[in-house]
Amino acid sequence: MWKWFHQLASPPHFYRISAILAPWLAVPGVILIAYAAWQGLFVVPMDYQQGDAFRIIYVHVPSAYLSMMAYMIMATSGAIGLIWRIKLSHAVAAAAAPIGAGFTFLALCTGSIWGKPMWGTWWEWGDPRMMSELILLFLYFGYMALRSAIDDTTKADKASAVLALVGIVNVVIVHFSVEWWSSLHQGQTVFKKGTMDADMRIPLLIMLLGFTLLFGAMLLRRIRTEVLFRERRTRWVREMILSPEGGA
Amino acid sequence: MSDASREIPGIFAGLGATAKRDLLLAWKRPGDVLNPLFFFAMVCTLFPLAVGPSAEQLEFSGPGVLWVAALLATLLSLNALFITDFEDGSLDQLLVSPQPLPILVLGKILAHWLTSGLPLVFVSPILAITYRMPLSVVGVMMLTLALGTISLSLLGSIGAALTVGLHRGTALLSLLILPLAMPIMILGANAVSLAASNDIYSTGIWALGAYAIASLSLAPYATAAALRISNE
Numbered sequence: 001m002w003k004w005f006h007q008l009a010s011p012p013h014f015y016r017i018s019a020i021l022a023p024w025l026a027v028p029g030v031i032l033i034a035y036a037a038w039q040g041l042f043v044v045p046m047d048y049q050q051g052d053a054f055r056i057i058y059v060h061v062p063s064a065y066l067s068m069m070a071y072m073i074m075a076t077s078g079a080i081g082l083i084w085r086i087k088l089s090h091a092v093a094a095a096a097a098p099i100g101a102g103f104t105f106l107a108l109c110t111g112s113i114w115g116k117p118m119w120g121t122w123w124e125w126g127d128p129r130m131m132s133e134l135i136l137l138f139l140y141f142g143y144m145a146l147r148s149a150i151d152d153t154t155k156a157d158k159a160s161a162v163l164a165l166v167g168i169v170n171v172v173i174v175h176f177s178v179e180w181w182s183s184l185h186q187g188q189t190v191f192k193k194g195t196m197d198a199d200m201r202i203p204l205l206i207m208l209l210g211f212t213l214l215f216g217a218m219l220l221r222r223i224r225t226e227v228l229f230r231e232r233r234t235r236w237v238r239e240m241i242l243s244p245e246g247g248a
Numbered sequence: 249m250s251d252a253s254r255e256i257p258g259i260f261a262g263l264g265a266t267a268k269r270d271l272l273l274a275w276k277r278p279g280d281v282l283n284p285l286f287f288f289a290m291v292c293t294l295f296p297l298a299v300g301p302s303a304e305q306l307e308f309s310g311p312g313v314l315w316v317a318a319l320l321a322t323l324l325s326l327n328a329l330f331i332t333d334f335e336d337g338s339l340d341q342l343l344v345s346p347q348p349l350p351i352l353v354l355g356k357i358l359a360h361w362l363t364s365g366l367p368l369v370f371v372s373p374i375l376a377i378t379y380r381m382p383l384s385v386v387g388v389m390m391l392t393l394a395l396g397t398i399s400l401s402l403l404g405s406i407g408a409a410l411t412v413g414l415h416r417g418t419a420l421l422s423l424l425i426l427p428l429a430m431p432i433m434i435l436g437a438n439a440v441s442l443a444a445s446n447d448i449y450s451t452g453i454w455a456l457g458a459y460a461i462a463s464l465s466l467a468p469y470a471t472a473a474a475l476r477i478s479n480e
Contacts, residue, residue: 135427135430138423138426138427139427139428141423142420142423142424142427145420145423145424146410146411146420146424149411149414149415149416149417149420150414155477155478155480158477159410159474159477159478162406162410162470162473162474162477163406163410163424165470166403166406166428166470167427167428169466170427170428170431173431173459174427174428174430174431176431177430177431177434177435177455
């Protein structure tokens with residue numbers, strides 16, 4: 001078990017395994033998303049209050065969940081890299097940041113598109129969830145800006161890992177402070193969620209799974225590129241590229 | 249060797265020495281202390297010019313404006329926290345010192361707060377009165393600013409340590425610290441707003457105090473780690 005784990009942390013080994021693993025995540029992910037999208041868009045009945053507009057949750061909820069998940073992955077793998085000095089985990093953190101920022105942006109956009117017909121406004125400053133999500137996007141921007149500002153990769157890895165860890169402590173505080181703040185201004189505008197009908201929920205759960213698998217595949221792909229770039233001066237990369245297969 | 253180790257002064261001596269040195273430097277370069285204060289006053293002047301000087305508008309926006317201005321002024325002064333030490337090499341001396349780095353860093357942060365946060369606290373009443381803030385509320389505002397700027401100095405020191413020695417560090421520092429500093433501003437500005445509308449405001453004060461204590465115990469370690477990373 002441990003031997004396998006240690007081997008996985010070595011870049012050439014990871015590069016080989018991830019090539020096998022990635023399609024197994026991507027293909028089911030795409031199939032599940034396609035199935036759930038068809039279900040969600042055409043099969044599931046209209047919501048009696050929100051009409052067809054509610055259907056955007058099939059994109060919104062998975063992206064909001066992945067926006068936080070990606071931050072957790074980024075911070076934890078940064079911490080692992082900082083503590084046990086595993087080079088690969090820094091590559092994971094570097095790869096997770098842009099994907100996370102993308103999902104955060106998607107969650108904000110879909111939320112705001114949904115908010116226009118529902119709340120009558122594109123943006124509601126008083127809503128704690130929107131504010132937390134926006135601050136999360138800023139944290140991603142800061143993280144990526146710090147990474148790109150430091151030329152030395154090792155230094156950039158460590159510095160950004162510290163930032164991600166400070167950020168994760170703060171995300172909780174941000175969430176509560178925003179909640180406290182907005183509770184002054186107005187009551188919760190989000191409709192009190194009753195139990196969701198199974199017809200609506202099952203496609204959402206399938207969508208969540210599909211998004212997660214696709215996220216895994218995208219993450220692997222990015223880590224592979226990151227590993228290849230970081231190891232560009234090593235022998236295994238040169239041997240792989242010069243080999244007859246050309247390193248697919 | 250044992251003689252040498254006995255001669256190393258205690259940790260509070262190290263804390264005091266770094267704080268004293270930075271205070272002395274600030275005394276010799278008063279511009280570094282005064283510029284953020286002028287900036288603070290100017291930002292507070294901009295708002296009535298931009299949104300109009302009507303009395304109820306000023307009363308309503310006063311706490312928020314003062315807090316935003318204080319946050320920006322602190323950010324402005326944070327950039328200088330390590331940069332001069334980095335340039336003249338005294339930061340390296342801190343790093344190789346036998347004293348625990350977090351404590352030395354805490355001394356620098358203490359000096360920073362005394363030269364940036366504390367003056368803001370004392371200047372703010374003048375501006376608050378121009379915003380027609382009642383005297384009872386001014387006290388609350390000074391308390392929130394005092395507690396809030398402690399947290400800002402501590403939190404900001406992490407960002408300053410991460411960006412020390414980088415080109416275009418100032419803009420990056422703001423980008424890193426502003427999202428993290430938002431809770432402090434939210435708590436502070438709202439406690440003042442609540443006090444102004446005769447509401448219960450103690451929640452905000454307690455939360456700010458808790459934040460200050462938490463960052464006091466955690467931030468020096470993060471700053472020390474960040475300094476070591478930026479200077480290896």
